[in-house]
Amino acid sequence: MSARTRVVVTGIGVVTSIGSTRASFWQALTSGVSGVAPIQAFDASSYDTRIASEVPGFDPLICLSPKVAKRMGRTSQMAVVAATEAVKDAGLDLERESPMRIGCCVGTAAGDYNELEAQHEAFLDRGPRAVSPFCVPKVIPNMPTANVAITLGVHGPNFAAVSACATGAHSIGMAMAVLRAGQADVMLAGGVEATITPFVLAGYQSMGALSRRNDAPAAASRPFDTGRDGFVMGEGAGVLVLETLEHARARGADIIAELAGFGMTSDAFGIVQPDPDGTWAAAAMQLAMDDAGMSPADVQYINAHGTSTPANDRTESQAIRRLFGAPPPVSSIKSMIGHTLGAAGAIEAAATALAIRHGVIPPTINYETPDPECPLDVVPNVAREARVTGALSNSFGFGGQNGVLAFRRA
Numbered sequence: 001m002s003a004r005t006r007v008v009v010t011g012i013g014v015v016t017s018i019g020s021t022r023a024s025f026w027q028a029l030t031s032g033v034s035g036v037a038p039i040q041a042f043d044a045s046s047y048d049t050r051i052a053s054e055v056p057g058f059d060p061l062i063c064l065s066p067k068v069a070k071r072m073g074r075t076s077q078m079a080v081v082a083a084t085e086a087v088k089d090a091g092l093d094l095e096r097e098s099p100m101r102i103g104c105c106v107g108t109a110a111g112d113y114n115e116l117e118a119q120h121e122a123f124l125d126r127g128p129r130a131v132s133p134f135c136v137p138k139v140i141p142n143m144p145t146a147n148v149a150i151t152l153g154v155h156g157p158n159f160a161a162v163s164a165c166a167t168g169a170h171s172i173g174m175a176m177a178v179l180r181a182g183q184a185d186v187m188l189a190g191g192v193e194a195t196i197t198p199f200v201l202a203g204y205q206s207m208g209a210l211s212r213r214n215d216a217p218a219a220a221s222r223p224f225d226t227g228r229d230g231f232v233m234g235e236g237a238g239v240l241v242l243e244t245l246e247h248a249r250a251r252g253a254d255i256i257a258e259l260a261g262f263g264m265t266s267d268a269f270g271i272v273q274p275d276p277d278g279t280w281a282a283a284a285m286q287l288a289m290d291d292a293g294m295s296p297a298d299v300q301y302i303n304a305h306g307t308s309t310p311a312n313d314r315t316e317s318q319a320i321r322r323l324f325g326a327p328p329p330v331s332s333i334k335s336m337i338g339h340t341l342g343a344a345g346a347i348e349a350a351a352t353a354l355a356i357r358h359g360v361i362p363p364t365i366n367y368e369t370p371d372p373e374c375p376l377d378v379v380p381n382v383a384r385e386a387r388v389t390g391a392l393s394n395s396f397g398f399g400g401q402n403g404v405l406a407f408r409r410a
Contacts, residue, residue, distance in 0.1 A: 005180045006260075008410055010253040011090025011241030012350045013082040015192075016337050017053040017234060020081070022089050026354050028336070029362045030383040034218035035337050036232050041196050049210040051217040052196045053234035053338030064151070071134050072147055073112030074194040079144035080151045082237035083188050087152065090241040090253060092186065094152060101185040103156030105175040106145040106192060106239060107167040109342030109397070112138050113197045144192050148239075156184045164397030165305070166264075167191045168238060168345030169405055173262030175242055185247040190239035190346030204233065207272070209309060221339075222366035223306035223332035224313050224374040231307045234338030238346030240353070255410040257353040260390075261294065263287025267400025274312060274396060278319030284402040285323055285392055292406040296324045298390040299406075301361050303352040304378075305394045306332025307339055316394065317374040329386065331379040335365045345395035349405050352393040356409050361386050 012022045017035025019025035028035075035053045044050040060069040060077035063084040069077060083106065087094065094102070115138040122130040137143055145160045157178050161170040168191025175189030204210050211230040213220035221232040240259075248255055265284040269275040289295065305316055320327050333351050340347055355361050360383050367380035390408045397403075 006245040006258060007176045007179050007242050008245050008248050008258050009240050009256045009353045010243050010248050011086040011092060012256065012353065013084065013086030013089060013239045014237065014347055014350055015055055015058065015078045015082050016236040016347060017055050018337055021085060029333060029351060030360050032363050032365045032381060032383065033336060034365060036217040036220055038217060039196065042198050044201065047201060047205060049201065049205050049212055050214045051220055051232060053232055054196055055235055073115045073138035075108050075112045075192050076144045076147040078194055078237040079106050079148055079192040082190065082239040083148040083152065086188060086239040086241045092241060094154065097186065099153060099155040101156055102154040103178060103184040104145045104148045104154065104158045104188045105160065105171045106148055106188065106190050107161035107171040107342055108141050108144055108192050109162060109164050109167045110193065110195050111141040113195045113200050115139050117197050117199050148188060163401040164399060165341055165344055166395040166397035166401045166403040167342035168347065169349065169393065169395035169403035170264065172240060172346060172349055172405055173264065173403060176259055176262055179242060179244050185244055187242045188239055189242055190237065191343040192237035193341040193343040194235045195341065196233055196235050201233065211308065219366050221308045221335045223304065223308045223335050223364055224317065224371055224376060224378045225367050226369040226371045228308045228310060228313065231309055231334065232338035234340040236337065236340045236343050236347060238343055238350050240346065240349060257356045257407045258410040259405065260408045261288045261292025261406035263291060263404045265402045267402065269400050272398050274315040274400065276315055278315045278322055280400065281316060281319035281396055281402050282322045284404040285319065285394065288392060288404040288406040292408065294390055294406055294408065299392055300328050300386060300388045301355055301391040302328060302330045303348045303391065303393040304330050304332045305396045306334055306364065308334060312396065314373045317376055320376060327376055329361050329379050329384065330376045331362055331364045333362055345393065345403060349393045352391050352407050356388045356391055356407055359385055359387055361388065
């Protein structure tokens with residue numbers, strides 16, 4: 001491995017259905033707690049799918065004034081809360097840092113559909129003058145990362161990745177590139193999504209992508225299980241504090257894990273269907289390991305994309321088997337928090353770093369009947385203690401956009 005800039009994780013902030021601090025999230029994750037329940041955000045009684053993984057009691061006022069919060073969409077609010085928590089978790093004193101040396105890359109796959117749908121309804125009911133002047137700034141996908149910078153007062157590189165369900169992973173990978181290029185000392189990187197709305201739910205339902213286990217919400221998301229029937233929509237945010245190793249050491253930071261590599265490819269196959277033989281997903285994993293100077297023997301855990309859809313889980317299993325003769329343990333936390341779309345890669349990256357830190361692999365819950373097309377050790381139902389010195393976090397998005405992060409013990 002060349003003597004280039006090394007990048008480490010020093011802080012984690014999450015907003016999820018099972019916990020919105022690093023400690024509460026990790027405790028629930030390793031306990032196998034499900035955050036899936038009947039939808040509360042709106043009346044979903046006319047839908048075929050009436051369950052989701054919502055963040056209960058989300059309150060942006062824990063770090064925003066009512067006036068400022070009102071000017072942000074739910075996506076921005078969640079991003080700011082997660083970023084603020086990440087900075088706190090990292091023990092990063094922003095007053096003592098150069099603001100131009102701290103940047104942000106917090107992506108979202110969709111933008112704020114809560115606001116878009118509300119303003120469109122107002123427009124149809126009462127005409128153009130009813131549309132809020134904050135509509136566009138709330139909706140556009142770059143605003144979560146912009147609002148993180150505005151709230152925290154940091155002036156370094158600021159941009160957002162938009163790559164469907166690979167958004168969070170791509171954001172973290174691109175932030176690492178900024179640090180390696182010497183353009184910042186610290187990057188707040190991750191993803192956010194808040195699209196449990198009537199229109200978005202209808203769109204995914206029409207695709208046939210969602211689970212219909214309305215009578216058993218907690219058992220609905222079941223990656224790699226023969227009985228899986230689709231994913232469960234989730235919402236939330238994940239933000240990592242990434243620093244150069246030199247900067248982290250200079251301030252005496254507690255290092256959670258090293259972000260050692262990143263790989264990305266394109267299936268260039270279909271708009272929603274992954275390439276069924278898994279060639280390009282496997283290539284992204286290989287590129288991440290190459291970037292990190294790791295081999296398959298150095299990987300003791302893979303945090304899977306694991307959506308609980310028949311095609312994705314089968315393809316990902318094939319990709320892993322293609323690359324690893326004897327695959328390491330693989331688990332999907334989507335079994336607990338659902339599919340948080342643009343936030344998924346970031347929340348899962350946080351879980352991967354914590355697995356390395358604590359020596360515990362979170363489980364894949366709801367695993368009852370093994371699928372012969374997914375011949376993997378999926379850490380079924382119960383967390384497992386294991387010494388993890390190297391791990392991958394997989395993210396694969398609609399359009400065939402693949403992103404894989406490689407972590408190792410710092």
